[in-house]
Structures are given as C-alpha cells and as structure tokens.
Amino acid sequence: MGFWKSIFRVFGTTEPTKKNRLRPVPNQNGQIFFSTDRDIDVYELEELCDAVGWSRRPIRKVRKAIQHSFIVISMWEKRGTYSRLIGFARATSDHAFNATLWDVVVHPEYQGKGLGKALMKETIKSLRQADISNISLFADAHVVEFYRQLGFSPDPEGIKGMFWYPP
Amino acid sequence: MGFWKSIFRVFGTTEPTKKNRLRPVPNQNGQIFFSTDRDIDVYELEELCDAVGWSRRPIRKVRKAIQHSFIVISMWEKRGTYSRLIGFARATSDHAFNATLWDVVVHPEYQGKGLGKALMKETIKSLRQADISNISLFADAHVVEFYRQLGFSPDPEGIKGMFWYPP
Ligand SMILES: CC(C)(COP(=O)(O)OP(=O)(O)OC[C@H]1O[C@@H](n2cnc3c(N)ncnc32)[C@H](O)[C@@H]1OP(=O)(O)O)[C@@H](O)C(=O)NCCC(=O)NCCS
Ligand SMILES: CC(C)(COP(=O)(O)OP(=O)(O)OC[C@H]1O[C@@H](n2cnc3c(N)ncnc32)[C@H](O)[C@@H]1OP(=O)(O)O)[C@@H](O)C(=O)NCCC(=O)NCCS
Numbered sequence: 001m002g003f004w005k006s007i008f009r010v011f012g013t014t015e016p017t018k019k020n021r022l023r024p025v026p027n028q029n030g031q032i033f034f035s036t037d038r039d040i041d042v043y044e045l046e047e048l049c050d051a052v053g054w055s056r057r058p059i060r061k062v063r064k065a066i067q068h069s070f071i072v073i074s075m076w077e078k079r080g081t082y083s084r085l086i087g088f089a090r091a092t093s094d095h096a097f098n099a100t101l102w103d104v105v106v107h108p109e110y111q112g113k114g115l116g117k118a119l120m121k122e123t124i125k126s127l128r129q130a131d132i133s134n135i136s137l138f139a140d141a142h143v144v145e146f147y148r149q150l151g152f153s154p155d156p157e158g159i160k161g162m163f164w165y166p167p
Numbered sequence: 168m169g170f171w172k173s174i175f176r177v178f179g180t181t182e183p184t185k186k187n188r189l190r191p192v193p194n195q196n197g198q199i200f201f202s203t204d205r206d207i208d209v210y211e212l213e214e215l216c217d218a219v220g221w222s223r224r225p226i227r228k229v230r231k232a233i234q235h236s237f238i239v240i241s242m243w244e245k246r247g248t249y250s251r252l253i254g255f256a257r258a259t260s261d262h263a264f265n266a267t268l269w270d271v272v273v274h275p276e277y278q279g280k281g282l283g284k285a286l287m288k289e290t291i292k293s294l295r296q297a298d299i300s301n302i303s304l305f306a307d308a309h310v311v312e313f314y315r316q317l318g319f320s321p322d323p324e325g326i327k328g329m330f331w332y333p334p
Contacts, residue, residue, distance in 0.1 A: 057264070061263040061264060064262055090261075094231070094235045094259050094269065095231055096228040097228060098259070100259065102261070134330070136305060138328055152330065152332075153330055154328070154329050156330050157308070159307060159328060159330070161322060162303065162311070163326070164291065164319050164320075165320060
C-alpha cells in the first residue's frame, strides 16, 4: 500500500539516525517511524487507546474523525517486515490560525522512553510547517506537566478551557 | 446571491417570531437573522472584530479559516433591504466527536441585549444537530461567566486548556 511511501515522502528518510533517543525501545532491532498517512487501521488505533484505558468509540466515527482532522501523526515500531502502531496524535484546525490536539497517546509498553516527547515534537513541527501559529490542547490533569515541558502553558493570560454539558 | 436563500434553508423561517428576545434592538423595525452561509464579506467581519478591539488579521487567512471551519454562524440585523453583520461565531471540528468555538463576537452597539446568548444557542443547536457531543472553547478571563451561564464548565475534572509558545 501507500504506507511506507507516505512515510518516506513526508519524513524524507527511512532511518531517524540523528534522533538516537528515538530508539530506546526494548528490542534493539526495532526502529521508530512516524507517518502522516490517514489510511491507518482504526481497529489497531482503538486497541492502542484501549491500552491506556480510554473508552471504546464507534469505529465509523473514529474513521470520520481521522478523515476530518487537519493532521494525523502515527508512530510505529518496525521490526523486519512487521510494523506496530505504538503512538498517535491528531489535530483539528481551521487551516489558517489555530489547531487543537486530540487523542495524544503512547502505548504503555513504550511510555517513559521519550517517545511521547518525540511524537509531540513531530506534531508541532508539522503544524508549524503548515503555518499554524496557535496550537492548543485540553490536557488531562495528570499530563499537564508533560505538556508544560514541551512549551505549552496552562491558562495563559487567564484564558480558560471550557466544555459544554447538556442541561 | 445565495444569502437569504441560505438563511431560509437553514433556519426555515424569515421571522424569528417565537424568540422575542431576538428583537430588543434600538430600531423596532430591525429584525435579527442568523445564517450559516460562508460567503460573507470578510472585510465586514474584520470590522466587527475590530469594533471589539481584536487585532486585524490577514484577509486571505480569515477567508481560509472560514472555509475550513466546520460551522460558521453569522448574526444580522435587517432593516428594509439593508443587512448589517452584528455577530459571529465559528467552530473547528473533526466532524465526529468534538468541536471548538472561535471568534465569538457581538458588536458593542448590540451587546447586553441577549444577542450573544442567542448566537451561542444557535451555534450549540447546530453542533448538536450535527451529532457533535463534545463542544469546547477557550474563554478570555472576562467572559468565563458569560459561557458558564450557557452551560460551559471551566476545567471540568481538572482538564486544562493549554497553548503552545515557541521556545
Ligand atoms: C502522556 C503520554 C503521551 C506521555 O508519553 P511518554 O512517551 O510516556 O512521555 P515521554 O517519555 O516522552 O516523557 C517526556 C517527558 O515528560 C515527562 N512525563 C511523561 N509523562 C508524564 C506525566 N504523566 N506527568 C508528568 N510528566 C510526564 C517525562 O518524565 C519526560 O520528562 P524528561 O524529559 O524530563 O525525562 C503517555 O504517557 C500516554 O499516552 N498516557 C496515556 C494517555 C494520555 O493520558 N494522553 C494525554 C491525554 S490529554
Ligand atoms: C461576550 C459577548 C459575545 C457577549 O455577548 P452579549 O450580546 O453582550 O451577551 P448577552 O447580552 O447575550 O448576555 C447573556 C448573559 O451573559 C451575561 N454576560 C454578557 N457578557 C458578560 C461578561 N463579559 N461577563 C459576565 N457576564 C456576561 C449577561 O449579563 C447576560 O446575563 P443574563 O442572561 O443573566 O442577563 C460580547 O460581549 C462580545 O462580543 N464581547 C467581546 C468579544 C469577546 O470577548 N468574545 C469572547 C472571546 S472568548
């Protein structure tokens, strides 16, 4: 399929050689790749989200959300011919001013190795390349520190994130 | 043009008769209408944003943002054959789970009359009709109360709105 082609097209290399921290995965043969291909297996994605305890979502809706996201970044571990989805992030956007991140996740077996940071840096880089200046997100309480280290500020100038609940 | 046709198509009526609070505008002859037409005059929109003190934005980008917003709601005062843009809101979305509101504004001459509330209700109604369950926004500190009255909660379950700043 167009999967590896898309990776090469977007990231221009098959080996993230300059980013050594992208390889502290258990098996030394494993290599980490990023892709912006939207043609990902949504069942595999939902398994990833399931692994971090998120509730299951209708597959049809997940597919629609991916299709209508401005950017979709997936992170893969490649061992030989086998690739495993180990991370994911996507952003909605108006294609001009702002983008908002959703569904940022790294598989529990791969957490704490700098991969979440690498995934976020790829995402931010892509958004900046697309000339988006206003990058926002809604962080769960326990990951505010993770995002702060990446340059995100909570409530800048008193701006409050708000969610609507049906009356 | 397709302007009034679009209003009629979307809201199904030329007279918001059931919403009397939609008419407490200075001139009794004026009537308030909503439209979801994207074909609005971006210069008129930027004038509206200017009137509340927002900084000017490149017209080309405003046009692109409108085009790529999931929903665009404009509010108009109609007097005879003349229509004036007096309010605006738009939302980005993944078309499946979540929508985020941006650029919510009511012209200063029309503020404090319930029109901001009416505009927000139309926006929420449209998003709900599109089966969006997760409606979010980033509120400036001084309008948190305005949104709270409409059913929005700040930081629900400790979720924090965050913005990225270049290092
Ligand atoms: C949040 C998440 C994406 C982080 O991924 P990760 O691969 O574990 O993060 P990294 O290893 O790249 O960590 C980068 C830095 O952030 C820190 N960090 C990671 N998770 C953190 C957390 N929950 N709280 C505070 N700091 C955290 C790390 O200590 C590391 O700091 P260092 O550079 O000083 O060593 C991942 O833990 C995850 O998927 N969690 C479950 C899903 C989730 O909650 N997503 C966010 C929803 S808003
Ligand atoms: C915020 C804004 C859209 C509100 O529009 P509006 O037409 O003045 O609001 P309404 O008259 O419909 O007010 C609805 C209710 O909210 C209250 N309210 C309005 N503005 C408020 C504010 N800034 N702070 C607290 N409460 C407010 C009103 O008192 C009213 O309450 P009531 O129903 O109990 O009488 C408008 O003031 C505006 O455009 N401001 C400048 C732009 C801006 O800051 N936008 C938000 C960016 S996040």
